[in-house]
Amino acid sequence: MNAPRTYLDHNATAPLRPAARDALLAALEVVGNASSVHAEGRRARGLIEDAREQVAALVNARPAEIVFTSGATEANNWVMTAGWDAVLVSGIEHDSVLAPARASGARVIELPAGADGTVAVETVAAQARESAGAMGRAIVTLQRANNETGALQPVAETAAVARAHGLCVHTDAVQAVGRHAVDFAALGVDALSLSSHKIGGPKGVGALVVRDGVRLPPFIVGGGQERRRRAGTEDVAAIAGFGAAAAAAQKDLERTGRITALRDRLEQEAVSIAPQAVVIAGQTARLPNTTCLALPEQSAEVLVIKLDLSGIAVSAGAACSSGKVGQSHVLTAMGIAPDLARAAIRISLGWNSTEADVDAFLRAWGEIAGSAARKRAVA
Ligand code: PMP
Numbered sequence: 001m002n003a004p005r006t007y008l009d010h011n012a013t014a015p016l017r018p019a020a021r022d023a024l025l026a027a028l029e030v031v032g033n034a035s036s037v038h039a040e041g042r043r044a045r046g047l048i049e050d051a052r053e054q055v056a057a058l059v060n061a062r063p064a065e066i067v068f069t070s071g072a073t074e075a076n077n078w079v080m081t082a083g084w085d086a087v088l089v090s091g092i093e094h095d096s097v098l099a100p101a102r103a104s105g106a107r108v109i110e111l112p113a114g115a116d117g118t119v120a121v122e123t124v125a126a127q128a129r130e131s132a133g134a135m136g137r138a139i140v141t142l143q144r145a146n147n148e149t150g151a152l153q154p155v156a157e158t159a160a161v162a163r164a165h166g167l168c169v170h171t172d173a174v175q176a177v178g179r180h181a182v183d184f185a186a187l188g189v190d191a192l193s194l195s196s197h198k199i200g201g202p203k204g205v206g207a208l209v210v211r212d213g214v215r216l217p218p219f220i221v222g223g224g225q226e227r228r229r230r231a232g233t234e235d236v237a238a239i240a241g242f243g244a245a246a247a248a249a250q251k252d253l254e255r256t257g258r259i260t261a262l263r264d265r266l267e268q269e270a271v272s273i274a275p276q277a278v279v280i281a282g283q284t285a286r287l288p289n290t291t292c293l294a295l296p297e298q299s300a301e302v303l304v305i306k307l308d309l310s311g312i313a314v315s316a317g318a319a320c321s322s323g324k325v326g327q328s329h330v331l332t333a334m335g336i337a338p339d340l341a342r343a344a345i346r347i348s349l350g351w352n353s354t355e356a357d358v359d360a361f362l363r364a365w366g367e368i369a370g371s372a373a374r375k376r377a378v379a
Pocket of ligand 1: 175
């Protein structure tokens with residue numbers, strides 16, 4: 001019999017929500033191509049437009065501002081390669097922002113993060129002031145919440161400053177959407193990326209929200225889909241699942257206190273079991289679901305394997321880059337000492353997390369941290 005598993009890696013990907021699964025399976029039965037004019041085509045089109053409304057509602061955007069993509073990696077690549085002369089990018093962005101920005105040929109100005117895991121608005125303002133006029137077509141990109149620490153970034157304030165200097169603004173809101181209220185209109189940004197699988201929808205689908213009136217050359221051409229903004233026959237089933245997940249995630253936003261309470265108990269008890277443990281960015285305004293926890297003198301990879309053997313799924317740094325074991329560029333950019341950064345694991349809760357999950361984690365943590373403490377006493 002398989003041992004029970006405890007999944008605490010929602011920032012890597014969230015389990016599929018039942019409503020998303022139902023919508024996805026039902027949509028697989030729809031034969032039409034959404035571009036066809038016959039009844040079958042119109043049925044597929046209807047599912048896509050319903051999903052567009054559900055996703056728009058989750059982030060307070062207009063349905064026409066939602067462009068479905070294959071995920072946030074595509075959305076981020078699209079924005080970063082749109083022919084900018086200069087890109088102001090924070091050092092704690094996801095690789096799917098950093099890599100295309102660096103490869104785009106634009107002048108890349110990196111914005112440093114502080115030890116609290118946030119980028120200060122003043123840093124952006126100083127760069128924008130210094131370079132306004134000299135930068136040509138420029139964009140600032142700042143994530144809404146960090147995938148490793150959960151630290152919330154001052155996106156609305158940054159957007160106000162950047163736009164006052166004539167810069168465009170993009171935010172990667174992948175980790176914030178569905179976990180914290182994200183209001184596209186109120187943030188005042190030109191574009192926002194989000195991903196279905198982080199909110200309990202299927203993988204391989206996401207969206208770029210593009211403010212009405214903002215012109216972005218299409219990233220993928222060769223078809224009139226998505227109002228000529230993203231060519232290619234739509235993945236109707238994935239989009240329908242994404243829409244259903246968005247609707248369910250929006251309901252869950254009313255009870256994020258439940259997740260905060262679970263996360264806070266996990267952190268408090270983990271530190272009381274192992275007083276040497278450090279919660280990175282623990283004093284910063286954060287997402288309710290994320291903990292970046294370091295157990296000094298334990299390598300994060302070893303910790304992740306030991307927890308895995310005890311039935312607990314967490315990750316060391318960003319899961320998207322795992323397989324490649326190395327130090328997190330996010331923690332490095334925050335100036336965290338290399339020894340501590342190498343010891344940091346990420347625990348992330350979500351829509352189906354329970355007190356029993358926290359209990360299971362703490363039991364395993366107690367055994368692992370306890371044996372580490374015993375070894376230190378013997379040494
Ligand atoms: N941005 C952030 C902050 C992420 O955490 C991720 C996923 N790890 C992405 C972008 C990429 O999203 P997707 O998996 O939809 O390509």
